[in-house]
Amino acid sequence: MTGKSRQQLRSHRWYGGEGLRSFSHRARTRQLGIAAAEHTGKPVIGIVNTWSEINPCHIHLRERAEAVKRGVWQAGGYPIELPASALCGETFQKPTAMLYRNLLAMEVEELLRSYPVDGAVLMGGCDKTTPALLMGATSAGIPSIFVPAGPMLRGNWRGRTLGSGSDMWRAWDDKRAGIVTDDHLAELEEGLARSPGHCMTMGTASTMTSVAEVLGMTLPGAATIPAVDSAHTRMAAASGARIVGMVWEDLTPGTLLTAEAFADAVVTVLGLGGSTNAVIHLIAMARRAGVPLSLPDFDRAVPVLADIQPSGRFLMEDFYYAGGLRALLALLRPWLHTSRLTADGRTLGECLAGAEVHDPEVIRPLDNPLASGGGLAVLHGNLAPSGAVIKPIAADPSLMRHTGPAVVFDSYAQMQRDIDTVPVTPSSVLVLRGAGPVGGPGMPEHGMLPIPQSLLRQGVRDMVRISDARMSGTSFGTCVLHVAPESHIGGPLALVADGDPITLDVDARTLSLDVTDAELSRRRAAWVRPDSVFPRGYAALHAQHITQADQGCDFDFLSGAGSVPEPDAT
Incomplete structure (x- = not known):
């Protein structure tokens, strides 16, 4: 003590x-x-549990909470379980779970502040739960440790190994192209996701739990343990024991979440070929810690070493047995700040000692990366003055420099209705607007626009697609995302018309609408802002206070470090 x-x-x-x-x-x-x-x-430990019967990614967390309690008791603490919102990825919550990320962050912050809690164990892992839990705990400022839900087991269908999201998108395209039948899809439903845990590809969930680990907010090796592996239960108990020590040491998120930690998190996302959603979440998380992370920080030449879907071949279970995140970080050591402290009580460098790669096909060596230039690219231009992002390693290389005529959809509903009937060619650029933080609302994962059926039947599997939306971390394709400012508030995306030439140049990091300034001025003068979709309640609060994608989509009154007075002791 x-x-x-x-x-x-x-x-x-x-x-x-x-x-x-x-x-x-x-x-x-x-x-x-x-x-x-x-x-x-004794230290009172709040176990913030996002378990829910509607969230298959977290369905095992009810049991894992008991393991956490066991660890807390054994270390001399007193555990109390505090249920919090489940945020079930994009699986069930509409219009998008992203709409509610900040609500969960607020809930966590206020739970920890208003109750007699000395330290917190944060239990989550499905997409937005990880950043929300960490954002709330950072703002609350008490010692906290994160217990990742862990990835599910590999999917299986007719002897093929499947990724829960990436292969779902491929199968759906094959269905629309007439290649697979309804019977095939019915079988696939039973094989895509066959255990508790979040997506087993390098989607947003695995990207963000890996971020939590490299930030120093978990025990070493925690992020990649499969949800149903017995090691996961042992990790949960060890996390419960460790938080008691963190309380006595007063080891808070403010100590761990430094500028160096967030720089290492960016390196990790790039080295993993991680989700584009990490850009938004990391900016929001960093700003809660007082670290001014921004879009240019993500455009770095870090080799992609994880050969994991959707960019590569393997899945998270393979990654774990190949050595897991510790092994990958050991390879990325030249890019990392290894002398900084972690929740384990040791430095990052000490936590990586002895880490080895057991399968160099899954975790590639530095001299044989999946890609050498980094997994993400940040674009600017007259169509995205505040920036946009693309994941080149998950896209068709032939489309990295492309000019084509715009085919514009004003809403996701219109796109669904018209996608298979609008005049389109493989060179067309599909544009979706009205899907940003305000217009979505909540910036739904609509950015991987479907390929029109006529083109699918010709064998086309990728085209340039541009939107102010996000896309699932399990998605792929030449999808330009997070265009800011968004169309709903008058960003240039609102001014695009059918047939306008649009140029994407990933090497030059540009996204251009090839229309004269005079014509754009004329269109802007005629533009009318759409009405608010939700006039009341939380969604109205969201619309009034949400920041744009390049600023992390946090609420303007929550972003930034700063203390709130403790509750009155009376």
């Missing part, structure tokens, strides 16, 4: 002393069936 005394525990403000409120708090704890010896003078 180091760092603080029992009287300095935050929970002592609730339980200590002789006042009426302290007496009441102790009495209500007895009502819970907890004796004084079980919690008095």
